[in-house]
């Protein structure tokens with residue numbers, strides 16, 4: 003491709019240039035005037051203005067990639083939880099101050115307009131947000147990378163509370179226009195499903211073809227992924243489903259207009275909605291359709307469009323590393339085999355060697371029920387050719403297992419990609435383990451447990467495949483953007499290099515002992531609390547007191563994360579304040595902030611939400627208790643809320659049962675913003691504590707080996723109830739109807755589950771948690787000591803930048819190198 007487009011300069015990077023471009027967008031794109039424009043018009047014009055500054059960088063990046071192809075990373079993920087785009091684009095383009103000034107000159111407020119953006123909630127929680135952090139880091143580190151995912155028409159549901167219970171509403175994020183995406187209908191891809199396979203023998207060679215039953219179109223939408231001030235803009239490509247034209251036409255020709263429109267709807271269903279399950283896949287047919295849909299479109303896109311014509315596919319591993327974000331895209335493995343063998347005519351063994359080299363797999367869980375399996379019946383019906391390919395992969399793999407370990411049929415059955423019970427099903431994590439070069443966990447402890455427990459047979463078979471990459475978060479969004487006050491203080495102290503090299507935060511260490519620095523640090527924290535006060539007041543009508551300790555637990559609602567343990571602590575404090583055991587005047591005043599969505603079908607999680615809200619109402623309504631203790635549970639916690647909440651927090655609650663949280667990433671965001679952690683020895687907490695030091699972290703609870711040992715010996719939660727009078731009071735109080743208007747039946751299922759099952763050992767860790775909270779109170783009274791620890795948390799957690807995670811993936815898995823953008 004020779005470029006003949008005359009160079010169109012970006013708008014000038016000054017207030018005048020910005021203002022001119024803004025008025026142009028308002029006039030020519032929005033078709034309105036300053037006087038008539040709605041807030042949404044003004045926001046859209048702003049978004050397009052900022053976008054126009056990044057556009058030539060985007061073009062330059064794509065053109066350079068075309069002329070100097072290098073090994074690229076293709077990150078395949080069913081979720082990208084991006085958060086708002088405007089702010090990030092503003093800092094990446096260096097436009098922040100210019101935009102604020104330019105808008106002010108027109109009588110507009112940047113803050114007001116940025117609040118008009120509806121965030122794309124195309125993910126559930128940590129896994130989706132991690133993908134968004136990773137592509138931000140790859141762009142900033144100048145790595146040729148492309149993200150591939152799904153453009154859900156409805157992202158994660160909007161949560162509201164009715165009588166304290168969760169109600170889900172559709173997330174119409176596209177309703178007000180979507181200025182950050184560019185559709186490329188001419189690059190659509192046809193994706194097929196169903197039908198049957200046919201095998202013929204030509205010149206003694208067997209050849210199988212798939213004769214599909216139906217197909218849909220995958221329409222790509224491109225999103226900019228701007229690097230931070232480095233001239234690179236990578237691409238995130240999200241696929242949307244449409245009916246095929248042929249299908250339409252055929253029905254139109256029969257004259258059945260209504261049927262043709264129905265077909266359209268049927269096709270578009272595939273990308274209609276994000277499944278709101280976090281860690282508990284439901285095995286729904288539509289979900290498998292989604293997975294195959296985006297994966298097949300992405301592989302096709304890379305092979306047929308990104309690679310130059312005539313590219314020798316034997317060299318594919320030199321040009322791409324496909325990273326599989328959990329098992330959701332693992333169907334890509336048999337799909338690439340199908341492309342190479344059936345469509346491109348490569349021999350099976352060659353194709354298999356290429357496939358294994360191209361893929362790597364990240365596992366994000368330890369819960370056995372979270373590992374995806376697809377019934378063979380469903381897989382054969384929807385993807386008959388892929389099912390055959392999986393069988394052959396499995397047969398050859400199990401032959402190797404026998405060759406290596408002898409004819410241990412128990413072992414062979416354990417390692418088979420096909421499970422036999424309770425029904426025949428494809429174990430996607432096993433397929434991923436067999437079909438990739440590398441398998442990684444997301445924190446040291448998690449990777450070790452993967453090797454020792456969840457995938458131990460596979461680790462014995464191919465130990466060299468297993469590695470760890472501890473998660474990270476992007477410092478651009480979660481420090482620089484979310485915490486402007488702290489960012490300015492850090493930059494004043496050590497310069498601004500930390501934004502792209504977070505390890506430099508260690509240079510802050512000496513400032514922990516500087517009283518003036520600590521005073522300013524506290525002042526910033528206080529200012530961040532004021533921002534949160536305003537947000538919760540305006541958004542939720544919730545009043546919180548910025549002079550209390552902000553004790554925050556925000557994450558998906560799941561029993562293993564143990565929001566219940568936090569509730570038991572709140573109830574215990576309530577009880578002690580009410581009974582006079584502690585004095586509301588002298589105790590440390592706390593605001594407990596919760597944020598959590600429950601999967602809509604997860605009953606127990608929804609009961610726990612109701613319990614939090616009911617306890618909150620009782621606590622906040624009690625004239626004595628509420629002097630010292632308040633509960634705030636804003637509905638619909640999302641990335642946008644996190645950006646105000648995280649910088650305001652004093653205490654970060656990371657209290658999962660040891661061995662259950664793969665990593666956690668909220669834990670990193672809080673520590674980086676100077677909250678202290680009360681946490682178990684789980685996930686990345688382990689590494690946070692090692693780095694910040696025991697004296698700056700409130701550790702409690704069983705270790706993973708201890709918890710496992712108790713489980714093996716037979717865990718009896720009621721024994722803790724019987725032996726601990728404090729715990730008994732708390733559980734009895736909940737059971738008494740104290741928080742349910744006297745109705746004892748409402749929370750009975752929760753209490754009874756804790757007493758008789760308690761899968762995640764809440765009762766076993768209760769006392770240890772209460773003791774840790776006692777230490778928190780004592781420490782918080784010494785504000786100098788507390789803020790010293792808080793500064794040290796910031797100074798010592800630079801390791802948790804997603805830039806570092808990306809460097810680890812590059813070194814251990816991808817082996818790709820930076821390509822700076824010229825010009």
Ligand code: B1N
Pocket residue numbers: 126128129132277279280281282283328366367372444473663664665666667685
């Ligand atoms: O992935 C995060 C980790 O920090 C968390 O510890 C982990 O819980 C989270 C099915 C998941 N694991 N599995 C999921 C999400 C959606 C879905 O449909 C599973 N999310 C995690 C990042 O590594």
